[in-house]
Amino acid sequence: METSGQKIKTKALELGFSFCGFARAGSLEQERDFFVSYLREKRNAGLHYLERDPEKRTDPRLVFEGTQTVIGLLLNYFPKEILPEKDNFIISKYAYGKDYHEVLKERTNALILFMKEEYGSARSKAFVDRGPVLEKAWARQCGLGWTGKNTLLINPKKGSFHFIAIILTDLLFEPDTAETGHCGNCTLCVDTCPTGALEHPYVLNPSKCLSYLTIEEKAGIPEELMDKFHDRIYGCDICQDVCPYNRFAVPHAVNDFLPSPVLKSYRKQDWLQLTEKQFDSLFKDSAIHRIGYEKLIKNIRIAAGSL
Ligand code: SF4
Ligand code: SF4
Secondary structure: OOOHHHHHHHHHHHOOEEEEEEEEEEOOOOHHHHHHHHHHHOOOOOHHHOOHHHHHHOOOOOOOOOOOOEEEEEEEEEEEEEEOOOOEEEEEEEHHOOOOOHHHHHHHHHHHHHHHHHHOOOEEEEEEEOOOOOHHHHHHOOOOOOOOOOEEEEEEOOOOEEEEEEEEEEOOOOOOOOOOOOOOOOOHHHOOOOOOOOOOOEEOOHHHHHHHHHHHHEEEOOOHHHOOOOOOOOOOHHHHHHHHHHHOOOOOOOOHHOOOOOHHHOHHHHHHHOOOHHHHHHHOOOHHHHHHHHHHHHHHOOOOOOO
């Protein structure tokens, strides 16, 4: 029997999530067609994992048997203080603190436990950036935002600096209304991207994107992009920083996302002298640790113009 699920939404906010919405599980026909042509045109660059299970990505019932409702959750990570950018290299705001996968996992697990306590036999499974689920498409279906021309989820009230978590559940909740796009005539993100990675509105070429190049790229950075790092050594927020909807961003209240005093004190000279031991200590709980010392050092050298 369908219920409003208001208790779940209230609990999600109590757990610190910024937004929570529901969508009826089913096949996303439009997204499936888009995704199939995206793969056919090989626009996924080196992200080969996206080629697995394309059908599953657009139909969560094939991912978790019995799914009736998709629960979309957003967690704000917009920092109160931007790390100094003068005489410094720049890391993406989402990586200032603890690895978001861990932070979101704790919270989604707590919400799933609550659902079990409330509804007894509920079966649910959480996904944070891993597993065959199109998070942005489902967040849109849940009424949490739309995919902007920068290809990121934009929440109309608080902008794009949010992590997305998805829970698939066999409980039946009243769905929210899917969000529609509000980019209008704006093209700021497309115009400001330093590498031309946003080749067209809504179309990102990962192999030109600084976020992909500084984190995922393993085959080497194309020569022609080496002078376009603009001090970025892990991720890139440029197409978010310029988005007018991010004027509505408010600082997060998640202690785990705060940068350490050491990270706050770092300037270019410290980065250029970073040892593997310091890397391990500084980033042991961070998503940055996953790219490894060698990759970060390579990024630093490219940004410094010394590679
Ligand atoms: S993250 Fe940076 S490089 Fe990638 S599309 Fe946005 S502005 Fe361009
Ligand atoms: S910068 Fe403008 S076009 Fe780009 S996502 Fe934001 S509103 Fe949309």
